[in-house]
Amino acid sequence: MLLTAAAVLPGNSSPAQTASADEATDRELIAAVKAALQKAVTFMSDTVAVRGGYVYQVSLDLKKRRGEGDATxxxxxxQPPGTPAVGEALLDAFAATKDPLHLQAAMNAAEALLFGQLESGGWTDRIDFDPAGKNTDRYRDGRGKAKGRNYSTLDDDKSQSAIRFLIRLDQLLNFENTRIHEAVSFALESLLKAQFANGGFPQGWQQPVEPGTIVNASFPDYDWKTEGRFKNYWDFETLNDGLTGTVARTLQLAHTTYADNRYRQALEQLGDFLIRAQLPEPQPAWAQQYNHQLQPIWARRFEPPAVAGFESEDAIQTLMFIAENTGDPKYLQPIPAALAWIRRSLLPDGRLARFYELRTNRPLYFIRESYELTYDDSQLPTHYSFRANTRSEKLQKRLEQLQSGPLTPPPGRSSDLRSLRRDAAEILQELDSQGRWISDGKGRIIRDVSDRDNAGLWIESAVFSKRVSRLAEFLQAAENRR
Incomplete structure (x- = not known):
């Protein structure tokens, strides 16, 4: 039985009548949600998955598969929202239902990840099960290519997301599944060995990193526009694409799960790195990419040595996360000056540029065709975000809470049961008879496909994961009320 959104919203009635109606509605909705989860998970695991793993999007006719690029x-x-993200949603579904179907699908996702774990301990963006595949790498189990890549990457939350999913599964299985426990232990050991002595991390690694030196960040004393280019910039300290935040979350989860103080120490060292990596006035914020002397350097041709807006906000958020979880206020000390820099650096439209010129603080852009540096934003390349909305107000509010109250993590997100009912009913209406949430490839649900061909219609892992986790959240809240 699928309920309409109106059916879960009682009209004018007494509190007692409303409570009774809510309980009756919840009983029906709980049953419908559990049935829908079974149908959706069965379709994804039996029809969409490849050996338990997932890409970003699969066309409705199942002929096209895409990740960040085309997939064979x-x-x-x-890389999220791929296999680890789907796996976490499956664990959410199992936690809410105790249905072994969801656990088995999560186990299959884990097995797919274990197949593609690299000899260096982490993961790259994708896994190819074909031994002769173009993107087959040097997998630990020996089924990859002997001359394939062995580069474990932290870019875009790749290795981190796999580790966090496997940690959750390992704990759920009481650490008794030897294969999963050994794989996540090896991944975490490799992550620890990828941390520099100054607490920073590279974009990735093939072997344990050299410790390096411990210095504070400074502006380069050379012509950064033409010098300071490193072919292997990925081997140096980086903050690109939220790396420090996702690594911090992974280390904290490892510490709380395994009670191993090495992960807490690594988290604290990461916080120490962020303190060191903050550039001096007049730009007390962070760069996207550094050399070992903690001077900003070039990464890709559209990523210059500069103060980076997005990465600076991620550094602030990560410092607050580390302060919350360690109880040490020193990690808050760099934040006020950084937030002040953000406020005075906002663009006229209130957004934050991705890059600001060293010392002058002028926003930097690139010309679309030639990739020449410019102060003009009229001909930007379209594949990269050179401007973004700022999170500074939320960050300032959280900082004030931490400065005036206990240094503890914020309470978990709590959703009103009424809104969860509404969302659950809406999500059920979006699910088709085969157990599919069909979308336009950009996350927007397409309900009526009867008068359309398959072109432009997709089954998206992100859509599936978000809806499964939201349904699981409703079940948990409804069960807790009973």
């Missing part, structure tokens, strides 16, 4: 019939994606 034997490839799955690690």
């Amino acid at each position: 019939a034997t490839e799955i994606w690690v």
Whole structure:
């Protein structure tokens, strides 16, 4: 039975009548949600998955598969919202229902990740099950290519997301599944060995990193526009694409799960790195990419040595996360000056540029065709975000809470049961008879496909994961009320 959104919203009635109606509605909605989860998970795991793993999008006719690029019939994606993200949603579904179907699908996703774990301990963006595949790498189990890549990457939350999913599964299985426990232990050991002595991390690694030196960040004393380019910039300290935040979350989860103080120490060292990596006035914020002397350097041709807006906000958020979880206020000390820099650096439209010129603080852009540096934003490349909305107001509010109250993590997100009912009913209406949430490839649900061909219609892992987790959240809240 699928309920309409109106059916879960009682009209004018007494509190007692409303409570009774809510309980009756919840009983029906709980049953419908559990049935829908079974149908959706069965379709994804039996029809969409490849050996338990997932890409970003699969066309409705199942002929096209895409990750960050096109995927072959034997490839799955690690980078979110690929296999680890789907796996976490499956664990949410199992936690809410105790249905073994969801646990088995999560186990299958884990097995897919274990197949593609690299000899260096982490993961790259994708896994290819074809031994002769173009993107087959040097997998630990020996089924990859002997001359394939062995580069474990922290870019875009790839290795981190796989580790966090496997940690959750390992704990759920009481650490008794030897294969999963050994794989996540090896991944975490490799992550610790990828941390520099100054607490920073590279974009990735093939072997344990050299410790390096411990210095404070400074502006380069050379012509950064033409010098300071490193072919292997990925081997140096980086903050690109939220790396420090996702690594911090992974280390904290490892510490709380395994009670191993090495992960807490690594988290604290990461916080120490962020303190060191903050540039001096007049730009007390952070760069996207550094050399070992903690001077900003070039990464890709559209990522210059500069103060980076997005990465600076991520550094602030990460410092607050580390302060919350360690109880040490020193990690808050760099934040006020950084927030002040953000406020005075906002663009006329209130957004934050991705890059600001060293010392002058002028926003930097690139010309679309030639990739020449410019102060003009009229001909930007379209593949990269050079401006973004700022999170500074939320960050300032959280800082004030931490400065005036206990240094503890904020309470988990709590959703009103009424809104959860509404969302659950809406999500059920979006699910088709085969157990599919059909979308336009951009996350927007397409309900009526009867008068359309398959072109432009997709089954998206992100859509599936968000809806499964939201349904699981409703079940948990409804069960807790009973």
